[in-house]
Amino acid sequence: MITAGCDVGSLSAKAVILENGQILASNVIFARPEPEDSARDAMGGALASAGLTMGDISCCMGTGYGRNSIPFARAVESEIACHGRGAQWLLPRVRMVIDIGGQDAKAIRLDAQGNVIRYAYNDKCASGTGRFLEIMAGALGVPLEDMGGISLSSGNPVTISNQCVVFAETEIISLINDGRALPDIVAGLHRAMAHRVASLARGIELDREITMTGGVAKNTGMFAALQEALGVRLTALEVDPQIIGALGAAVMARDLSAGAGQGNHGAL
Amino acid sequence: MIVAGCDVGSLTTKAVILNQKSILGHAIVNSTFRPEESAREVMEKALAASGLSIGDIKFCVGTGYGRDRVPFVGKVVSEIACHAKGAHWLLPSVRTVIDIGGQDCKAIKVDARGNVVKFFTNDKCAAGTGRFLEVMAKLMGLSLDELGRLSNQAGEALQLASTCTVWAQAEVVHHLNAKKSKADIAASVNRAMAGRVAILARSVGTEKDVCMTGGVAKNMGVISSLEKLLGVNIRRLRQDPQIIGALGAAVFARERMEGASR
Numbered sequence: 001m002i003t004a005g006c007d008v009g010s011l012s013a014k015a016v017i018l019e020n021g022q023i024l025a026s027n028v029i030f031a032r033p034e035p036e037d038s039a040r041d042a043m044g045g046a047l048a049s050a051g052l053t054m055g056d057i058s059c060c061m062g063t064g065y066g067r068n069s070i071p072f073a074r075a076v077e078s079e080i081a082c083h084g085r086g087a088q089w090l091l092p093r094v095r096m097v098i099d100i101g102g103q104d105a106k107a108i109r110l111d112a113q114g115n116v117i118r119y120a121y122n123d124k125c126a127s128g129t130g131r132f133l134e135i136m137a138g139a140l141g142v143p144l145e146d147m148g149g150i151s152l153s154s155g156n157p158v159t160i161s162n163q164c165v166v167f168a169e170t171e172i173i174s175l176i177n178d179g180r181a182l183p184d185i186v187a188g189l190h191r192a193m194a195h196r197v198a199s200l201a202r203g204i205e206l207d208r209e210i211t212m213t214g215g216v217a218k219n220t221g222m223f224a225a226l227q228e229a230l231g232v233r234l235t236a237l238e239v240d241p242q243i244i245g246a247l248g249a250a251v252m253a254r255d256l257s258a259g260a261g262q263g264n265h266g267a268l
Numbered sequence: 269m270i271v272a273g274c275d276v277g278s279l280t281t282k283a284v285i286l287n288q289k290s291i292l293g294h295a296i297v298n299s300t301f302r303p304e305e306s307a308r309e310v311m312e313k314a315l316a317a318s319g320l321s322i323g324d325i326k327f328c329v330g331t332g333y334g335r336d337r338v339p340f341v342g343k344v345v346s347e348i349a350c351h352a353k354g355a356h357w358l359l360p361s362v363r364t365v366i367d368i369g370g371q372d373c374k375a376i377k378v379d380a381r382g383n384v385v386k387f388f389t390n391d392k393c394a395a396g397t398g399r400f401l402e403v404m405a406k407l408m409g410l411s412l413d414e415l416g417r418l419s420n421q422a423g424e425a426l427q428l429a430s431t432c433t434v435w436a437q438a439e440v441v442h443h444l445n446a447k448k449s450k451a452d453i454a455a456s457v458n459r460a461m462a463g464r465v466a467i468l469a470r471s472v473g474t475e476k477d478v479c480m481t482g483g484v485a486k487n488m489g490v491i492s493s494l495e496k497l498l499g500v501n502i503r504r505l506r507q508d509p510q511i512i513g514a515l516g517a518a519v520f521a522r523e524r525m526e527g528a529s530r
Contacts, residue, residue: 103435125393126434135434166394166403166433167371174301 003257004046004057005249006039006073007082008066011102011130012215013038014246015046017057018254025050026243035066042246043072059257061249065103077252079245080108080119083213086248088114090237095207098226098234099244100197100216102130107201118204126165128196130216136189139169140182151187151221158188163196187221194225201230210234217241269525272314272325273517274307274341275350276334279370279398280483281306282514283314285325286522293318294511303334311340327525329517345520347513348376348387351481354516356382358505363475366465366494366502367512368484370398373465375472382519388471394433396464398484403433404457407440408450412487415454419489422455424448436460458489465490466497477503485509 002024007014013031017024027045031038039062047053054072062073063082070076079099087097088110097108104123111117122128126135137144151157158180162168168189175185201210212234216222218241227234237244270292275282281299285292295313299306307330315321322340330341331350338344351367356378365376372391379385394400405415426443430436436457443453461484469478478500484490486509495502507515 124430124435125432131434162392164393164433166399167392 001058001254001257002052002056003250003253004043004060005082005246005251005253006043006060006062006070007064007079007243007246007249008035008038008042008062008070009064009101009245012242013042013064013066014243015042016243016246016250017046017050017052018247018250023239023247024052026240026246028240028242031066035069036071038066039070039072059253061253061256063245063249074253075256077249080106080121081116082245082248082252084108084110084116084248085114085251086244086246087211087213087237089247089251090239090244091209091211091235094209094211094235096201096210098197098201098210098212099214100130100212100222101214102134105129105197105200107197107204109204109207120200120203122200127163127168128193128200130214132165132168132193133189133216133219133222135165135169136172139172140176140185142182142186145218147186147190148219148221148223150183151190152183154181154183154187156184157191158184160188160192163192168192187225190219190221190225191229194222194229197226198229206230206232211237213237213241213244215242269326269522270320270324271518271521271525272311272328273350273514273519273521274311274328274330274338275347275511275513275517276303276307276330276332276338277369277513278333280510281310281332281334282511283310284511284514284518285314285318285320286515286518288522291507291515292320294508294514296508296510299334303337304339306334307338307340327521329521329524331513331517343520343524345517348374348389349384350513350516350520352376352378352384352516353382353519354512354514355479355481355505357515357519358507358512359477359479359503361477362479362503364469364472364478365481366469366478367481368398368465368490369482370402373397373468375468377472377475386472388468390468395431395436396461396468398482400433400436400461400464401457401484401487401490403437404440407437408444408453410450410454412483415457416487416489418451418454419458419492421451422449424452426452426456428456428460431464455489458487459493462490462493462497465494469494469498474498474500476500479503479505481505481509481512483510
């Protein structure tokens with residue numbers, strides 16, 4: 001049985017195609033103005049790379065902020081449930097997921113089946129979301145995807161005293177003017193952001209076996225800073241952390257289609 | 269006896285020169301990243317406007333975020349105390365002062381003598397500070413004055429759902445792309461601003477009379493939205509609301525001299 005998951009987020013859209021416990025294909029695109037177009041493009045790319053057509057998919061589950069605009073989704077699930085399920089499918093021992101998206105951050109605690117027990121999230125304040133790093137990268141004139149690498153050579157990270165994105169942006173401009181080294185500024189930004197996300201996670205109590213999902217998890221500097229802020233080693237995922245929501249949706253589509261409540265990794 | 273007050277803020281620096289009865293002159297300049305230079309420049313302008321020289325000033329009090337770097341002051345006082353004092357000097361019946369600066373917002377409860385009873389301040393989040401309006405005005409290609417004035421012409425009531433300046437910016441862009449009128453968007457921005465300020469104001473209580481100080485008090489859109497939200501009439505001051513901190517500093521300077529001569 002082939003199933004799919006489609007995660008239409010605020011900045012990107014993701015699709016995953018799953019067959020017999022294997023990821024056949026995945027695709028990540030920048031979101032288009034209409035969520036429906038984002039969904040079609042994300043899924044179209046994934047189908048093309050798997051050499052399949054829509055007719056081959058038994059069931060597709062939608063998730064993400066644009067989930068109700070996905071024309072080909074048979075059902076929808078919250079991103080929180082999908083991130084939990086996707087992470088647990090890849091790493092059965094995982095009990096906590098920290099997901100940092102483009103416009104939000106979530107901390108999710110899971111049971112042994114990947115069901116959500118508790119969660120906390122922030123989408124009210126841009127600080128502590130992917131947007132913080134995006135804006136700072138823009139202010140520093142550095143590509144967002146280079147931020148992680150740049151921070152690794154920092155010897156003396158700066159302290160960012162402002163939490164607010166707007167005020168922190170002004171603060172880093174004065175740090176640049178003061179002649180502070182770019183790696184130290186970037187590392188300081190990662191620390192500041194990690195601190196915000198760590199307090200979110202602590203709000204629901206940390207569990208053993210924590211992993212990080214969402215686009216920001218690709219940033220190695222941020223990954224390291226979050227480990228430091230939490231005082232816990234994070235387990236890295238072996239697939240693109242950005243597709244975990246879509247992956248979880250595909251796993252749930254399989255469960256739905258099989259009519260079974262559960263079903264573990266590779267069981268079908 | 270002639271005294272002066274100098275308020276070195278994050279965005280503007282203000283000076284007021286005062287004798288026994290009235291304001292002899294005042295000036296406002298944009299702050300540079302050297303507070304001592306901004307202070308000197310604004311004081312020269314205020315002196316020129318009053319036809320005086322620095323030798324005529326018996327005592328000067330400094331306030332504002334750069335107050336410790338002003339070379340010619342004899343004493344420094346917090347902005348909160350200065351705004352309360354300045355507002356009270358102009359309007360003795362004032363009991364609540366709402367001061368919105370370029371990077372912060374304060375709600376101050378004042379007693380019958382112009383002393384601070386209690387206050388709440390926000391300088392952590394740009395929403396509800398002058399910075400919010402600055403960001404939005406720039407985004408809309410308007411001056412801060414235009415942003416304030418345009419509110420009057422608003423028809424359709426638009427809402428900004430986000431508190432965060434960053435997210436609200438995205439909403440404003442969305443409204444601009446949807447070809448909503450700039451007047452309607454400006455009104456929504458001013459209303460959102462007033463909403464944040466109202467939360468702070470309610471936390472100190474809004475005992476009458478209420479007045480507003482700081483640059484944002486020139487924005488009629490914010491004032492009228494705030495009046496509606498708080499259900500009070502906001503009394504207008506008979507001076508530029510931006511100079512009230514410097515005025516209060518000058519009043520402190522005069523009190524200090526009177527105390528010394530007694």
